[in-house]
Amino acid sequence: LCRLVSGCGAWRPVCARPVPIIVGRGMSSHKGGGTRPIPALTAHTAKLAEGVLKGDRTSLSRSITLVESSRRDHQHDAGALISHVMNNVKHKYLESHVSSPEQSSTPTTPPASYMHRHTLNNPTGSFRIGISGPPGAGKSTFIESLGCYLTENGKHRVAVLAVDPSSLRTGGSIMGDKTRMTELTRSPYSYVRPSATRGTLGGITRTTSDAIILCEGAGYDVIIVETVGVGQSEVSVEDMVDMLVLVVPPAGGDELQGIKKGIVELADMIVVNKADGPLLPVAKLAMTEYKSALKLLHPKTSCWEPTVVTCSALTHHGVQQVWSEFVRYKDAMELSGEMGTRRGSQRDQWMWRILQEEVVARMLAHKGVLAALPGAQSRVHEGVLSPGAAADMLLDVYMTGGINNE
Numbered sequence: 001l002c003r004l005v006s007g008c009g010a011w012r013p014v015c016a017r018p019v020p021i022i023v024g025r026g027m028s029s030h031k032g033g034g035t036r037p038i039p040a041l042t043a044h045t046a047k048l049a050e051g052v053l054k055g056d057r058t059s060l061s062r063s064i065t066l067v068e069s070s071r072r073d074h075q076h077d078a079g080a081l082i083s084h085v086m087n088n089v090k091h092k093y094l095e096s097h098v099s100s101p102e103q104s105s106t107p108t109t110p111p112a113s114y115m116h117r118h119t120l121n122n123p124t125g126s127f128r129i130g131i132s133g134p135p136g137a138g139k140s141t142f143i144e145s146l147g148c149y150l151t152e153n154g155k156h157r158v159a160v161l162a163v164d165p166s167s168l169r170t171g172g173s174i175m176g177d178k179t180r181m182t183e184l185t186r187s188p189y190s191y192v193r194p195s196a197t198r199g200t201l202g203g204i205t206r207t208t209s210d211a212i213i214l215c216e217g218a219g220y221d222v223i224i225v226e227t228v229g230v231g232q233s234e235v236s237v238e239d240m241v242d243m244l245v246l247v248v249p250p251a252g253g254d255e256l257q258g259i260k261k262g263i264v265e266l267a268d269m270i271v272v273n274k275a276d277g278p279l280l281p282v283a284k285l286a287m288t289e290y291k292s293a294l295k296l297l298h299p300k301t302s303c304w305e306p307t308v309v310t311c312s313a314l315t316h317h318g319v320q321q322v323w324s325e326f327v328r329y330k331d332a333m334e335l336s337g338e339m340g341t342r343r344g345s346q347r348d349q350w351m352w353r354i355l356q357e358e359v360v361a362r363m364l365a366h367k368g369v370l371a372a373l374p375g376a377q378s379r380v381h382e383g384v385l386s387p388g389a390a391a392d393m394l395l396d397v398y399m400t401g402g403i404n405n406e
Contacts, residue, residue, distance in 0.1 A: 045081045052085055055219045057191060064193060067210045082210050085217035126216045127330050128223045130241035132263060137247045138273040139226055142313040144181040149319050150222055151189040159191040159220035160184070161211055163228055191220060209240045209350055239346050242339060243268045243329055248290075250274055250283035265297045268329060269307050271322060276312035283310045303336040304329055368401035369394055 041049060048066070051059025067078040133139050143160055150156040160181065185192050193211065212223050227237050238244045246267035264270070270290050275283035290308045299305050309325055311318030333339040363369050376393055379385035385393075 041080050041084060042077055045077045049081055049084050049088075052214055052217045053088055057218075060191065060214055060218045061193070063214050064195075064207075064211045067214070068195065068207045078210065082213055086213050089213075089217045126221050126223055127326070128212060128225070128241040128243070129326065130225045130227070130237040130244045131247060132227045132237060132244065132267075133247035134249070135228075137249045138313050139247050140180045142247050142271065142273055142311070143224055143226055144184045145313040145316050145319050146323065147181070147184040147190055147224070148187065149316070149323065151184070151187045154189050156222050157189045157191075157220045158184075158187075158222045158224065159215035159218075160193070160224045160226065161208060161215070162192060162194045162226045163208070191215065191218070208237075209346075212240060238266050239349050242333065242342065243326065245326075246270045247273050248286070250279050250286045264293070266300070267306060268300070268304065269309070269325060270294075272308065272310045273313055275310035276315050276317065301333075301336070301338050303332045303338055363394065363398050366398050366401060368397045372397050 045066070048059050048063045052063050063078075063081060066074055066081065069075065069078070131139050131143055140162070143162075147158045147160060150158050162181075181192055184190050193215075195208070195211070208225060212225070215223050223241075225237055225241055244267050246264060246269070248270060250272055272283045272286050272290070287308045287310050294306050294308065297306075307325060309318065309322055311322050313319070330339075333342075372394060376385065376390040380387055380390045
């Protein structure tokens with residue numbers, strides 16, 4: 001990959017100005033001449049973008065389906081759709097919150113300087129929360145309890161992206177988290193979208209990040225990403241959310257995991273679930289042990305130290321306290337500027353991950369590589385050729401044969 005992309009020029013971020021929905025191929029133009037690196041929309045994707053920005057659930061679902069497609073033409077259309085939605089959301093939010101410096105300060109309205117600082121560090125106004133934890137910790141029940149609390153009386157609009165384990169034979173989802181959140185799915189202020197892992201460790205793929213942007217474009221201000229819970233290897237979700245929450249059961253035997261380099265050190269908060277009935281004393285003991293374990297780790301940021309709380313998703317006890325801690329974290333991250341910095345770094349990381357995936361995919365579709373691959377693989381299998389030498393040989397075939405020769 002380094003050999004293929006070496007020599008590339010520096011890239012510049014796109015200005016968050018209103019982007020008109022332009023139908024047709026090519027690049028969208030702007031005042032002052034030149035072109036902007038945003039592909040134009042087709043008639044179909046323009047209709048989807050219009051529906052998403054209006055909050056239409058059907059358009060949102062169809063857009064996410066388009067994003068999840070592996071077809072090359074669908075991926076091109078999905079990239080254009082994501083770019084237009086993302087830029088329109090930024091412009092709309094900034095225009096509505098940083099419009100007049102004379103904004104009055106009242107007990108219910110923060111001063112203009114406070115709002116201005118918040119919007120610059122979080123230009124979409126949303127809150128992205130990743131929920132992880134071992135199987136059986138009650139993640140789905142916790143998300144439903146939290147979602148119902150947030151959507152009560154329309155206080156928030158919540159989107160849940162639930163990643164389900166996939167069948168090794170058919171590739172389909174075998175759990176169906178949407179059917180396990182029946183109460184939340186009935187709310188008009190919620191949107192639950194299950195997605196299959198497709199064999200990805202942790203269940204987080206490039207399409208999950210794009211689905212978050214689409215949900216924000218549809219007006220959902222709280223985005224919850226639930227992972228499949230495979231253990232300490234499940235860390236990809238941290239690269240696309242503002243806050244990573246680890247949900248654990250009481251007496252799970254994982255209290256000392258805090259001293260290991262795993263997902264515990266990435267968590268911004270630990271929630272000990274199932275703190276009810278006879279498990280209540282055990283949950284409180286687990287909370288104390290987790291707090292002691294966290295003292296052995298260095299905080300990810302200077303503006304926040306990870307906390308541990310208990311709750312019962314089944315009885316809804318403590319859910320309000322958990323949300324209060326979430327809000328306290330969000331305010332601290334926005335005021336310090338960490339929110340905007342983290343999101344920028346996340347976009348950079350996903351750009352490189354997608355680039356790596358695309359390079360491999362295009363290599364495997366290259367005629368010269370396809371012709372040389374069986375012989376190279378056979379020699380590696382027989383121990384005649386080292387894997388590194390075979391990889392270099394295939395890269396040479398790909399580069400000398402012409403990148404467009406697919």
